[in-house]
Amino acid sequence: MTKITTAILKEKKNKQEKITMLTGYDYSMAAMIDQAGIDMILVGDSLGNVMLGYSTTLPVTMDDMVHHTKAVVRAAVNSMVVADMPFLSVHVSIPDSIQNAGRLIQEGGAQAVKIEGGMERVDTIKAILDAQIPVQGHIGLTPQSVNQLGGFKVQGKDLETARKLIQDAKALDEAGVFSIVLECVPSELARRVTAEVSCPTIGIGAGPYCDGQVLVVNDMLGMNTGHIPKFVKKFVNLQPLITEAFKQYKTQVADGTFPGPEHGFTIKDDVLEKLY
Numbered sequence: 001m002t003k004i005t006t007a008i009l010k011e012k013k014n015k016q017e018k019i020t021m022l023t024g025y026d027y028s029m030a031a032m033i034d035q036a037g038i039d040m041i042l043v044g045d046s047l048g049n050v051m052l053g054y055s056t057t058l059p060v061t062m063d064d065m066v067h068h069t070k071a072v073v074r075a076a077v078n079s080m081v082v083a084d085m086p087f088l089s090v091h092v093s094i095p096d097s098i099q100n101a102g103r104l105i106q107e108g109g110a111q112a113v114k115i116e117g118g119m120e121r122v123d124t125i126k127a128i129l130d131a132q133i134p135v136q137g138h139i140g141l142t143p144q145s146v147n148q149l150g151g152f153k154v155q156g157k158d159l160e161t162a163r164k165l166i167q168d169a170k171a172l173d174e175a176g177v178f179s180i181v182l183e184c185v186p187s188e189l190a191r192r193v194t195a196e197v198s199c200p201t202i203g204i205g206a207g208p209y210c211d212g213q214v215l216v217v218n219d220m221l222g223m224n225t226g227h228i229p230k231f232v233k234k235f236v237n238l239q240p241l242i243t244e245a246f247k248q249y250k251t252q253v254a255d256g257t258f259p260g261p262e263h264g265f266t267i268k269d270d271v272l273e274k275l276y
């Protein structure tokens, strides 16, 4: 296997080979994702929900992102690591936005950053690209705009918003993003966008016609105890298995069956005898 690059992802789109991306927030999970041959690990600001227990991604800070990116990067041998620009990190001046993106590359070790937003972010995205930082776009349902969007809803269902989505995708593509995440948009609209742009599209709740797919790792592993969006498929349901393991541990510690002799260490009798 070779380290995945933006050029490899573009080649995959051209050859119509599907691209895979999963979120990852810590070393152990990222190592398993990498070993499974997933193309990209997204250190998503969804870590605010999944790792930190916030109800939205809005409280996530640059320091949170750098911290988790470092852990994922240590595990990612082949997968490309993309780190999310959190709320307010690209809503500031262009020099400050470049500094923030640069932290995820220089301190975090990511290969690219992801930025939510369409045409309104193009100037900032161009400046970050000029700083030699690859950028992944993200349009459709952009969770950092939850208060403006009025909730976590499917986007682009009427003529005006569907047209806007296509215009946003084209503007990002022309600006030079290496791929675009399409979140919660109708499948046929995602198909149109995918045909209109030269860079790969990565869908989440955007149907089968995107060039690739992304899911939140805890959702697809069935480790999320809260709300599960309709577009998630649980490839395994770990939550009941994990809870059962914790219960067995509690029972076995209480009844003395754990730890057994096989989990302990020995000491020679003569050493023990000399203790008294």
Ligand code: KIV
Pocket (backbone or CB within 6 Å): 023, 042, 043, 044, 045, 046, 047, 084, 138, 181, 183, 204, 214, 216
């Ligand atoms: O933060 C995240 O996990 C994301 C994905 C939903 C694409 O942005």
